[in-house]
Structures are given as structure tokens and as C-alpha cells.
Amino acid sequence: MINQQLDEMNAEQPLLEVRTLNKFYEDFQLRDVNFTLPAGTIMGFLGRNGAGKSTTMKAIMDLIKPDDGIIRILGMSMPEEEVAVKEQVGYVGDTPLLNNAWTMERTLTFARHFYPNWDQAAVERNLKRFEIPKDKKISELSKGMKVKASLIVAMAHQPKLLLLDEPTSGLDPVVRGEVLELLIDFVQDESRGVLFSSHITSDVEKIADWVTVIDDGEIFFSEDKESLLDRYRRIVLSGNGHEATMNSPYLFNCQPTKGGYVGYTDHYDEFRKEAAGEWNSERLTLEELFVLLTGRKEE
Numbered sequence: 001m002i003n004q005q006l007d008e009m010n011a012e013q014p015l016l017e018v019r020t021l022n023k024f025y026e027d028f029q030l031r032d033v034n035f036t037l038p039a040g041t042i043m044g045f046l047g048r049n050g051a052g053k054s055t056t057m058k059a060i061m062d063l064i065k066p067d068d069g070i071i072r073i074l075g076m077s078m079p080e081e082e083v084a085v086k087e088q089v090g091y092v093g094d095t096p097l098l099n100n101a102w103t104m105e106r107t108l109t110f111a112r113h114f115y116p117n118w119d120q121a122a123v124e125r126n127l128k129r130f131e132i133p134k135d136k137k138i139s140e141l142s143k144g145m146k147v148k149a150s151l152i153v154a155m156a157h158q159p160k161l162l163l164l165d166e167p168t169s170g171l172d173p174v175v176r177g178e179v180l181e182l183l184i185d186f187v188q189d190e191s192r193g194v195l196f197s198s199h200i201t202s203d204v205e206k207i208a209d210w211v212t213v214i215d216d217g218e219i220f221f222s223e224d225k226e227s228l229l230d231r232y233r234r235i236v237l238s239g240n241g242h243e244a245t246m247n248s249p250y251l252f253n254c255q256p257t258k259g260g261y262v263g264y265t266d267h268y269d270e271f272r273k274e275a276a277g278e279w280n281s282e283r284l285t286l287e288e289l290f291v292l293l294t295g296r297k298e299e
């Protein structure tokens with residue numbers, strides 16, 4: 001199906017819908033995973049080691065068989081419509097995609113046979129942009145070059161959705177920045193979107209519009225990044241006379257400090273209306289928020 005027809009058909013469709021996805025391993029369960037990725041969105045997928053990020057992404061791609069759940073990409077069901085779906089998805093997983101013994105040239109010549117929408121001009125542009133030599137074997141490329149090469153291959157058939165499992169892990173800050181820029185460029189066409197998992201919360205904070213956190217196989221929250229960072233605040237209460245404020249239902253984790261108390265709110269608008277006495281608020285970084293929330297859940 002040509003892309004223009006798809007755009008018209010799917011103008012209102014989310015790019016990706018994951019509903020009640022379950023996968024049971026002996027020592028780990030993915031439980032009722034639900035989230036939606038709207039078109040034009042970069043979603044950061046955060047979770048601690050072993051939380052279930054790769055398992056979720058592999059289940060979306062049908063690389064592992066889910067025990068239950070519904071996956072829809074542009075309204076098409078996986079795995080029933082796998083061939084049509086995979087024309088619309090570029091996936092870079094946690095294990096190397098490219099054959100180390102092949103050159104980039106051979107890799108591209110091989111891969112383009114599978115995709116009618118292959119965009120060789122974009123491939124050439126990206127190879128030049130990232131200075132990836134076509135005649136070197138994949139094994140001779142640096143880690144950063146391999147990541148960029150994998151992304152170039154994953155994007156060459158003009159997919160609508162990129163699923164990337166830790167694309168920036170182990171890269172130096174300059175290469176990480178280049179990869180993030182590539183993703184931002186990719187969603188300039190608002191019919192596209194990206195789901196990328198990461199431990200680097202600053203990368204997610206930098207480019208994601210939406211943040212989904214998974215914890216021990218369950219979605220903890222999936223929310224627009226700005227509204228998330230707006231409604232949480234660190235609250236610093238100085239001096240005395242804070243009894244009423246400290247009993248606020250909007251304040252949690254309140255601890256004494258040298259000059260008063262420090263706590264957190266997840267309802268900043270409501271909190272500020274009723275808080276009395278001397279106080280000020282600080283915006284949290286996504287990293288601070290992630291540590292606070294995943295730590296709080298364990299209490």
C-alpha cells in the first residue's frame with residue numbers, strides 16, 4: 001500500500017496501541033501492559049534493569065509470543081497483518097541487527113529487496129551525514145557507527161514507527177546527540193512516531209513528548225512529559241508553623257531538614273492554592289522524578 005493512501009486512512013489512528021499485553025516467564029511476568037503512542041510523538045520508555053522494556057518491544061514485534069493482549073500498529077493487528085505492519089515499522093533491538101561479516105554496501109543491497117518503499121536517496125544522505133563508509137565491514141565500524149548504521153537501515157523503508165531498544169546506550173555524548181537529532185528529524189513528518197527505551201533519562205527528557213515507565217512488568221504511568229513535570233514539584237517549607245501544610249493530601253515524602261521540611265507534591269496546582277507559611281517549589285528533572293517514583297512504589 002502506498003504511503004499517501006495510508007496517511008489518509010490512518011489520519012486519526014494512533015501509531016501504536018498496546019492493550020492488556022501479558023507474557024509469563026517462570027521468574028517474570030509482563031502484566032496487562034497498556035499504552036498508546038499517538039502520531040507525531042516521541043515516547044521514552046523508561047524502566048529499571050529487568051523491568052520488561054525489551055520484552056514489551058519484542059512482543060510488539062512478535063519476536064516473542066505474548067500470552068495475551070492486542071497490538072495494533074496504524075490500526076493493523078499484529079501478528080495477523082505482520083507483513084503490512086512490518087512495512088510501517090523500523091526496529092532496532094537489543095541484539096545486533098547487522099551481519100558483522102558484510103560491508104554496509106552489501107547490507108543495504110540485501111535489505112532493499114524486501115521493501116517496496118526503500119528510499120535510497122535518504123540512505124545516501126544519512127550515510128554522508130554520519131560519515132559511514134559503505135565499503136567497510138560492519139565488524140570494522142565503531143560502536144557509535146554501528147548504532148547509526150542500524151538506524152539508517154531501520155529507517156530506509158520510510159517506516160511510520162521506529163521501535164528502538166536503548167539506541168543511545170554506550171555512546172559518547174556527541175554521538176548520542178547525533179542519534180537524538182536523527183529521531184527529532186524523523187518526527188518532523190507528524191504522521192510518524194518513535195518509541196525508544198533508555199536508561200539515560202536526560203536523553204528522554206531532551207527529546208521525548210511522552211514518557212512511559214514500566215516497573216516490574218507493569219506500566220507505572222504513561223503521560224505527556226510536560227504535564228508530568230508540571231504537576232510534580234519538590235516543596236521546600238522553611239521556618240515553623242507548617243502543621244496544616246504538612247497534613248495536605250497533596251504532599252508526600254515530607255522529611256525534616258535543617259531549616260524546615262522538604263516534601264513532594266504530584267498535584268502542584270492544588271497544593272499551591274492551599275499551602276500556607278513560607279515555602280517554595282522546585283521543578284524536578286525526569287531523573288529525579290523517576291528515582292522518586294520507582295523508589296516510592298517500593299515503600
Ligand SMILES: Nc1ncnc2c1ncn2[C@@H]1O[C@H](COP(=O)(O)OP(=O)(O)OP(=O)(O)O)[C@@H](O)[C@H]1O
Pocket residue numbers: 025026027028047048049050051052053054055056
Ligand atoms: N527468554 C526468557 N526466558 C525467561 N525469562 C526471560 C526471557 N527473556 C527475558 N526474561 C526475563 O524477563 C525480565 C525482563 O527482561 P527485559 O529484558 O524485558 O528487561 P529490560 O527492562 O529490557 O531490562 P534492561 O534495562 O536490563 O535491558 C528479566 O527478569 C529477564 O530475566
